[in-house]
Amino acid sequence: MANKGDNLPVSAMPIDGTFPTGTAQWEKRNLAQEIPVWDQAVCIQCGKCAMVCPHAVIRPKVVEPALLANAPATLKSRDAIDRDWKGLKYILQVSPEDCTGCGLCVEICPAKNKTETRFKAINMKPQPPLRESERENWNFFLSLPDLDRRKINATKINQQQVQRPLFEFSGACSGCGETPYVKLLSQLYGDRR
Numbered sequence: 001m002a003n004k005g006d007n008l009p010v011s012a013m014p015i016d017g018t019f020p021t022g023t024a025q026w027e028k029r030n031l032a033q034e035i036p037v038w039d040q041a042v043c044i045q046c047g048k049c050a051m052v053c054p055h056a057v058i059r060p061k062v063v064e065p066a067l068l069a070n071a072p073a074t075l076k077s078r079d080a081i082d083r084d085w086k087g088l089k090y091i092l093q094v095s096p097e098d099c100t101g102c103g104l105c106v107e108i109c110p111a112k113n114k115t116e117t118r119f120k121a122i123n124m125k126p127q128p129p130l131r132e133s134e135r136e137n138w139n140f141f142l143s144l145p146d147l148d149r150r151k152i153n154a155t156k157i158n159q160q161q162v163q164r165p166l167f168e169f170s171g172a173c174s175g176c177g178e179t180p181y182v183k184l185l186s187q188l189y190g191d192r193r
């Protein structure tokens with residue numbers, strides 16, 4: 001990350017050759033000039049944006065309303081539409097500093113704003129003015145519990161996508177067409193082989 005890899009002596013490597021995983025979360029690359037912004041009133045909560053994101057940056061969660069009592073002022077949520085989630089709140093959150101700005105999530109989004117058809121349920125907007133508030137929202141989002149996996153119908157994309165991805169923020173090229181599948185496998189099967 002600091003471009004000093006060539007200075008590392010072999011003795012600095014782990015003695016058994018294994019390295020910790022899940023470390024991409026610590027490297028905030030801030031690549032995106034624009035990030036997706038959710039319009040919760042237009043969203044049909046289909047989960048396709050999260051499914052297609054190559055970097056596990058846009059994610060849904062479904063939680064008890066009481067858990068949002070101390071949410072940051074700019075965190076968005078809406079009543080969950082799926083009948084299995086009656087009484088729960090649906091959140092679609094982006095990690096602003098991990099987004100690459102590829103726009104695939106907006107491309108795939110099937111929901112159009114009926115009053116202004118050039119807009120969808122997510123729309124790209126400049127990242128810098130949103131960085132601070134969305135970072136706070138993302139950190140709060142991460143602190144919310146995941147839904148019990150036993151209660152998720154993994155044959156429905158909207159429900160399956162609330163499974164936590166264990167392959168996240170990969171350094172793959174922006175808009176990669178392979179990493180969403182690796183991510184999906186990590187959601188479906190966790191750390192089991």
Ligand code: SF4
Pocket residue numbers: 035036052053054055056057058094098099100101102103104105106175
């Ligand atoms: S713009 Fe690309 S990286 Fe960012 S949330 Fe959408 S699909 Fe993911």
Ligand code: SF4
Pocket residue numbers: 042043044045046047048049050092105108109110111121122
């Ligand atoms: S793809 Fe569009 S409609 Fe579907 S969950 Fe994402 S923002 Fe909502």
